[in-house]
Amino acid sequence: MTRRRVSVFGATGSIGGNTLDLIGRAPDSYDVIALSGGRNVALLADLARRHNAQIAVTAYDDCLPALRDHLAGSGIDCAAGAGAIVAAAERPADWVMSAIVGAAGLAPGMAALKQGATLALANKESLVTAGTLLMETAKRHGAIVLPVDSEHSAVFQALIGEDIATVERIVITASGGAFRDWPLADLARATPAQASSHPNWDMGQRITIDSASMFNKALELIETHEFFGIAPERIEPLIHPESMIHAMVGFVDGGIMAHVGPPDMRHAIGFALHWPERRALPVERLDFAALGQFTFRAPDEARYPALRLAREVMQAGGLSGAVFNGAKERALDAFIDGDLGFLEMAPVVEETLTAMAGDALLSGQMTLDTVAETDHLARVRAGEAIRARQSKRQD
Ligand code: NAD
Numbered sequence: 567m568t569r570r571r572v573s574v575f576g577a578t579g580s581i582g583g584n585t586l587d588l589i590g591r592a593p594d595s596y597d598v599i600a601l602s603g604g605r606n607v608a609l610l611a612d613l614a615r616r617h618n619a620q621i622a623v624t625a626y627d628d629c630l631p632a633l634r635d636h637l638a639g640s641g642i643d644c645a646a647g648a649g650a651i652v653a654a655a656e657r658p659a660d661w662v663m664s665a666i667v668g669a670a671g672l673a674p675g676m677a678a679l680k681q682g683a684t685l686a687l688a689n690k691e692s693l694v695t696a697g698t699l700l701m702e703t704a705k706r707h708g709a710i711v712l713p714v715d716s717e718h719s720a721v722f723q724a725l726i727g728e729d730i731a732t733v734e735r736i737v738i739t740a741s742g743g744a745f746r747d748w749p750l751a752d753l754a755r756a757t758p759a760q761a762s763s764h765p766n767w768d769m770g771q772r773i774t775i776d777s778a779s780m781f782n783k784a785l786e787l788i789e790t791h792e793f794f795g796i797a798p799e800r801i802e803p804l805i806h807p808e809s810m811i812h813a814m815v816g817f818v819d820g821g822i823m824a825h826v827g828p829p830d831m832r833h834a835i836g837f838a839l840h841w842p843e844r845r846a847l848p849v850e851r852l853d854f855a856a857l858g859q860f861t862f863r864a865p866d867e868a869r870y871p872a873l874r875l876a877r878e879v880m881q882a883g884g885l886s887g888a889v890f891n892g893a894k895e896r897a898l899d900a901f902i903d904g905d906l907g908f909l910e911m912a913p914v915v916e917e918t919l920t921a922m923a924g925d926a927l928l929s930g931q932m933t934l935d936t937v938a939e940t941d942h943l944a945r946v947r948a949g950e951a952i953r954a955r956q957s958k959r960q961d
């Protein structure tokens with residue numbers, strides 16, 4: 567069997583670690599080209615040594631000396647900064663995992679597509695901020711994008727052999743996150759530590775908090791719309807506390823295909839790694855009799871305004887996804903830093919969307935530059951909205 571060249575961006579994170587776990591189980595099948603990470607350079611260097619990578623890249627310039635020290639004598643190249651991550655993504659590879667968290671994941675993913683690599687996309691922010699650009703770039707370069715988000719992998723799998731024109735609805739399930747059983751009145755005082763513990767999935771801190779606020783599901787509705795080209799009104803979020811059914815696709819004949827599996831990202835990652843084949847994966851096999859039942863409830867859109875905002879963003883299209891995501895990331899930073907209440911994140915995002923609705927930038931073309939500019943402006947505007955709330959509190 568020919569060895570496949572693979573790169574993992576966001577290698578030190580939750581998705582990155584699971585990806586390297588699978589790759590490490592079949593070391594003769596892969597040549598690891600590039601790995602990237604953030605400040606955790608000891609882990610990055612350890613992963614690079616263990617998987618014999620060609621290059622390890624940290625996102626931060628000030629982390630380069632430490633990374634270099636950790637890699638001394640290994641013969642592994644090292645580099646730092648956003649530009650160096652993109653350059654690493656330009657190194658020829660057959661399969662590239664996009665698992666950086668946030669808008670920073672877009673540029674390396676685009677670079678991977680431009681060199682024709684298959685892009686395994688965990689970084690949902692790429693589709694939210696620049697879906698059209700990403701999918702068109704893939705098409706132009708004959709490259710393939712495979713969804714890694716569990717819900718989207720589930721939909722992708724349910725659609726194998728089907729005609730997308732026969733899809734009537736797509737149901738995207740949500741666990742409900744850390745606060746699903748909290749009274750609404752208590753949410754205003756919810757702390758970052760409380761929001762950072764997920765009932766079912768073991769994920770990075772940012773997506774875990776986004777799960778509690780349903781901003782993660784909001785991003786995923788947009789992701790579904792952008793990836794599968796399905797009309798917004800055909801995409802339904804559904805709370806399913808057990809997180810066993812990841813998504814359901816309903817067809818025009820009334821048939822529904824549900825994708826079921828344990829909440830273990832190695833299924834979706836492994837599916838993308840082996841696609842178009844299916845190979846054995848080290849995930850738990852479900853015992854339905856022991857599970858007993860699956861339950862569902864409708865998400866309360868008053869409790870989760872992020873879902874309504876996602877619909878507005880899908881209707882507006884264009885660069886509004888970059889505004890939504892940039893404002894969300896800024897509001898999330900402020901929540902983590904203790905500068906913003908849990909229930910204030912959605913209003914800050916909404917205020918930013920409103921403030922930027924008429925901006926000339928938004929009616930322009932979608933390019934990597936305009937997406938980055940929009941993202942930046944959204945963070946600035948969201949920062950103003952956050953400061954206005956802080957000074958109101960101090961009055
Ligand atoms: P994580 O926080 O565990 O890891 C994030 C990775 O990105 C780390 O390697 C970190 O060093 C790197 N990183 C952070 N900021 C960066 C920046 N500015 N520039 C470059 N690198 C940076 O996150 P995660 O949970 O693994 O999630 C990664 C992506 O996958 C996110 O887009 C998330 O929404 C998506 N996702 C995650 C899961 C999951 O189960 N964890 C499921 C579905 C989708």
Ligand code: MG
Nearest residue numbers: 715716717786
């Ligand atoms: Mg998901």
